[in-house]
């Protein structure tokens with residue numbers, strides 16, 4: 001929906017089959033995923049079909065938006081500022097409401113699931129590959145800003161180069177990430193099933209990686225559109241939207257780094273406390289004690305796999 | 310719109326005769342492809358009504374089983390599936406889509422916009438919702454049956470779910486995506502597409518309530534989606550988020566769930582607040598008392614709803630400071646809620662009241678929702694909650710706020726705007742019968758549940774000790790009375806869509822706001838050119 005500034009008339013998009021098609025393909029995808037998880041053999045096929053349908057949806061949907069845009073329909077968006085919450089203030093609240101709350105990772109997870117016999121694992125050090133990856137992402141934030149300036153100056157050559165650089169950096173980031181996962185799995189004994197630390201680590205970085213993938217694909221699409229001569233120095237909202245998204249995955253990564261750094265500290269503090277732990281137990285109020293006791297319970301030698309499926 | 314500032318507004322601009330462009334295609338393709346906010350609003354409303362009936366049948370099965378002690382009709386496992394799916398269907402399938410349907414229909418009309426800002430996404434969010442429910446309801450037919458651990462899905466109990474487990478979780482993902490898209494659409498529409506001169510503080514209260522609800526949705530639906538995703542990975546991919554053996558904590562799920570869950574109850578009630586704030590002035594023939602206070606009250610309720618979640622978890626155990634904090638923050642919500650109740654009452658003070666069906670429902674809302682608010686206050690008191698938690702007292706509490714609260718609000722809205730949608734007046738007699746039967750039976754149904762709860766009857770069980778028999782029988786009779794009365798509602802709507810006395814543009818005696826400036830039924834496209842406000 002957009003309004004023509006001159007006539008005050010609104011532009012109505014015509015009816016579209018895509019939303020229904022998209023919902024149906026998501027349904028196929030989800031039903032396939034559920035069937036796969038339930039162990040049905042056709043599940044993967046349904047999942048695959050759903051995935052292809054979804055890809056087709058994106059292709060058609062964005063194709064349509066691009067065509068409308070090229071035909072002159074003007075979509076506009078006012079920028080909304082999002083007030084960010086959180087940060088260290090949250091800790092004060094935790095201190096008051098759950099004074100004995102400790103971030104702790106005392107367990108390596110059920111022995112049965114752990115790749116090593118003694119269930120031990122090392123965490124990924126914050127320097128080394130993760131630092132390189134941080135540098136890669138930050139640089140890509142820079143290159144996309146340069147590309148944006150080039151766009152505004154009408155310097156198409158520079159625009160194309162720096163945009164390409166941006167998604168190349170993005171894909172490199174993903175490659176490094178994959179390599180790091182491999183190392184974690186094979187050499188550090190750190191896996192998705194390695195207790196709460198592994199769970200948190202892989203879920204956070206994994207979902208982030210997913211977003212980087214999506215963002216990089218979007219950058220490629222924008223780059224292809226630049227190659228075809230789309231956008232003008234004044235009209236390039238799609239570019240801007242993708243740039244916002246890219247900065248967003250950047251910022252999230254920094255949050256993740258900070259988070260994993262502090263959990264790294266917690267882990268080390270915790271290993272010390274874990275040893276001293278038991279004699280502090282009577283200082284903890286009863287309800288809290290109940291949780292702590294669960295948390296601090298010794299890892300059972302082996303846990304029946306069925307419990308976790 | 311504050312009526313004292315209104316109105317005139319662009320007469321005739323919306324009149325029919327805009328030529329044939331954008332006529333909807335005929336037949337089923339119209340509903341599969343439409344991007345028109347009125348069509349999509351209609352689909353949401355019809356979907357919601359269907360879900361209300363389906364969820365209602367489940368509720369009646371529950372009440373039939375509870376009519377007597379002992380096990381008569383259903384086996385306990387199936388009983389648990391019924392309570393679980395009943396709740397999910399009513400919350401996500403009936404109440405929320407109804408308010409989204411109302412938003413779709415009315416927000417553009419109220420703010421003078423031609424349509425919702427993102428029409429294709431609008432259609433997408435409707436069909437996603439539809440398929441989410443296909444997935445959810447089909448779980449009744451898979452091995453292991455539907456989810457049965459309660460709508461709160463607490464682990465580790467929920468891990469006993471059979472093949473329905475991933476299906477229910479994916480259904481929740483689809484619903485969540487749908488709600489978020491709907492919410493984004495409302496925000497973008499209200500921020501960008503208000504007619505010139507329609508400043509935020511002139512906006513009708515229904516639109517206001519939805520603007521704030523949309524922010525709540527965007528804030529909490531991802532939290533819920535994240536929580537159930539962690540359940541999924543715990544179950545299938547060996548993560549340990551809620552598994553104490555791996556250093557996780559099942560209580561974490563309760564925190565995550567209720568951080569979503571409490572704002573969720575306000576997602577259901579705030580639009581109803583908005584509706585009542587439209588209706589009471591109309592039938593009191595007086596502008597709303599304290600318009601700005603009403604806006605700020607909604608905003609403060611929304612803010613507070615984020616910091617009260619652990620009142621659902623008092624019996625889980627928490628430090629004294631936590632108990633105090635969550636008791637007090639919960640009680641604090643009564644302050645802005647009180648502001649609203651008093652402002653509605655003051656609006657009627659010395660008004661010239663008349664009691665058409667929308668007003669009847671709004672008044673019943675006022676009284677009965679307040680009863681639910683009071684029982685909520687009782688539940689917020691920690692030592693009392695230790696007694697009440699997980700009893701029928703809680704069931705009575707949330708049904709008072711949800712049925713004569715949210716659902717009455719929605720029914721009031723339907724009676725208020727139905728002539729605008731269909732162009733016909735409905736049968737006032739049937740409407741009044743519907744109202745009185747509904748209002749009486751809802752109390753017969755839910756009031757005795759307070760007594761049952763206080764006497765110690767547990768929720769979520771198919772059988773009970775014999776001393777609870779009498780009130781359960783009364784409650785079941787109320788349930789069937791309530792359920793059957795709704796057939797009148799369905800019949801009335803069908804008749805009104807088919808025909809009836811022609812409705813004027815203003816419909817009511819004292820209409821106020823832009824929606825009453827367009828003809829009834831509202832033409833397919835309205836406000837193609839922004840109306841002028843004076």
Ligand code: HEM
Nearest residue numbers: 574578620621682685686688689697698699703707710711
């Ligand atoms: C003055 C306002 C309110 C207060 C003080 C309040 C307080 C509470 C408390 C303390 C509980 C937990 C009881 C327990 O499980 O032991 C509760 C449960 C509940 N409330 Fe409210 N409430 C209020 C308004 C509402 C509203 C407006 C709604 C919905 C429209 C609502 C819906 C619910 C639901 C659904 C539950 C039960 C959830 C479950 O356990 O399945 N409440 N309320």
Ligand SMILES: [Cu+2]
Nearest residue numbers: 571618620621
């Ligand atoms: Cu609550």
